[in-house]
Amino acid sequence: MTNLRLAVAPHDHVRFCDSVVGLAGKIRDLITVPKTIDELQSFLNRSDSGWPGQVDFEKITLAVTLLYAIGAAVPAENDRIVASQ
Numbered sequence: 001m002t003n004l005r006l007a008v009a010p011h012d013h014v015r016f017c018d019s020v021v022g023l024a025g026k027i028r029d030l031i032t033v034p035k036t037i038d039e040l041q042s043f044l045n046r047s048d049s050g051w052p053g054q055v056d057f058e059k060i061t062l063a064v065t066l067l068y069a070i071g072a073a074v075p076a077e078n079d080r081i082v083a084s085q
Contacts, residue, residue: 017052024063026051028072034080040082 016022027040035043037060044055064081067073076082 020062020066020067022058023051023055024066026073027060027063028067031067031073031081031083034076034078034082036078036080037061038063040081048057 026044030040030043037057041055041057041060043049044051044060064073067081071084073081074084
């Protein structure tokens with residue numbers, strides 16, 4: 001029973017800045033106008049972005065995929081991403 005409980009509710013704490021869900025929320029705020037993944041990465045890695053630390057391309061891609069999966073983002077022209085209405 002203990003192993004099942006740990007699998008469902010892990011005891012390790014994940015910092016907000018390391019969370020794909022948290023990153024997806026930040027990206028959702030940024031894509032009110034269409035942006036490419038490269039533009040998102042450049043912005044998020046700036047010191048004035050409001051996001052703690054550096055974000056790698058893989059996490060941004062996972063966060064964008066999550067936004068697509070829940071219908072919070074849609075593809076736009078020229079390989080850009082925009083928030084769904």
